[in-house]
Amino acid sequence: MGHLQLPEGKKIAVNLGTDFDAQSLWMGGFNKPSPSYMSRGEFGAKVGVPRLLELYERFDVKTTWFTPGHTIDTFPEECEKIAEKGHEFGHHGYFHENPTLIDAGTEEELVERAFDTFDRRLGIRPTGYRSPYWDYSDSTLDIVEKMGFKYDSSLMGRDLEAYRPRRWAIDWENGNKAGKASHVIELPVSWYLDDFPPLACITGSSTGQQDSNTIYERWRDIFDYGYERVENAAFVSCVHPQIVGQPHHMLWYERLLEHMVSKDGVWFATTDEIADCWVDDEEDIANMALPDIRTTASRPDYYPNF
Numbered sequence: 001m002g003h004l005q006l007p008e009g010k011k012i013a014v015n016l017g018t019d020f021d022a023q024s025l026w027m028g029g030f031n032k033p034s035p036s037y038m039s040r041g042e043f044g045a046k047v048g049v050p051r052l053l054e055l056y057e058r059f060d061v062k063t064t065w066f067t068p069g070h071t072i073d074t075f076p077e078e079c080e081k082i083a084e085k086g087h088e089f090g091h092h093g094y095f096h097e098n099p100t101l102i103d104a105g106t107e108e109e110l111v112e113r114a115f116d117t118f119d120r121r122l123g124i125r126p127t128g129y130r131s132p133y134w135d136y137s138d139s140t141l142d143i144v145e146k147m148g149f150k151y152d153s154s155l156m157g158r159d160l161e162a163y164r165p166r167r168w169a170i171d172w173e174n175g176n177k178a179g180k181a182s183h184v185i186e187l188p189v190s191w192y193l194d195d196f197p198p199l200a201c202i203t204g205s206s207t208g209q210q211d212s213n214t215i216y217e218r219w220r221d222i223f224d225y226g227y228e229r230v231e232n233a234a235f236v237s238c239v240h241p242q243i244v245g246q247p248h249h250m251l252w253y254e255r256l257l258e259h260m261v262s263k264d265g266v267w268f269a270t271t272d273e274i275a276d277c278w279v280d281d282e283e284d285i286a287n288m289a290l291p292d293i294r295t296t297a298s299r300p301d302y303y304p305n306f
């Protein structure tokens with residue numbers, strides 16, 4: 001496997017990714033565009049974004065804001081401020097759509113539609129893709145490659161290291177086979193480094209509203225593990241302005257930043273900058289040249305439905 005070659009003197013790359021979903025979060029898969037849910041998205045734009053911009057500026061952090069096209073069309077001024085502060089924008093769907101629930105043609109069209117918005121509103125074309133639901137359809141990796149993205153940040157085949165994602169050929173009888181590797185660099189995400197599942201309050205869900213200190217300690221421990229035990233590590237986390245922007249969350253997030261800056265060799269970077277550090281080895285080059293073999297057999301009849 002190849003590896004990240006971090007800049008001289010750096011031990012770990014940190015991307016404090018910020019998924020600025022705002023109201024679109026409640027309009028895609030969650031599908032609750034009621035006035036109350038719209039106000040939660042509004043809170044993210046009007047309160048969460050300025051709090052995060054102030055925090056990142058105070059700690060001299062540049063990061064990546066994965067933002068759906070619909071959010072940019074709804075809150076263009078907030079997005080202009082994010083851009084003015086020198087942060088990167090990443091692709092995050094148009095409607096915050098779930099790629100597994102739409103056909104390949106629609107999925108591709110919505111990527112194009114978000115690109116149009118990025119161009120019209122901000123004059124940019126993102127180099128990175130993050131799936132709105134951190135889930136992939138069978139076509140997503142093909143679309144990400146076809147659209148010319150440099151990197152993806154949605155998969156979970158590693159945790160603190162970048163890698164080239166493989167296409168898995170599913171074979172029910174003989175074991176699955178790791179197939180052709182992508183030429184897109186993967187900067188993996190982790191559900192343990194997402195503020196939404198443990199801290200968001202969703203009616204009918206048993207998660208959410210967990211203790212802030214538990215989350216602080218979890219994120220700090222993952223960071224410490226990467227810093228102390230993984231060479232050329234990348235810590236890629238994800239917060240949502242409407243969640244982390246709450247006062248008690250801002251304080252644990254700030255404590256995490258204080259902990260990180262107390263160590264030598266911590267490189268706060270955009271995911272685009274981290275992806276540029278990737279160096280292939282011979283195995284990666286060989287894996288990218290493999291024939292593109294997909295699913296080889298359907299599920300046998302005698303398998304139970306599960």
Ligand SMILES: [Zn+2]
Pocket residue numbers: 019021025092096132133
């Ligand atoms: Zn999102």
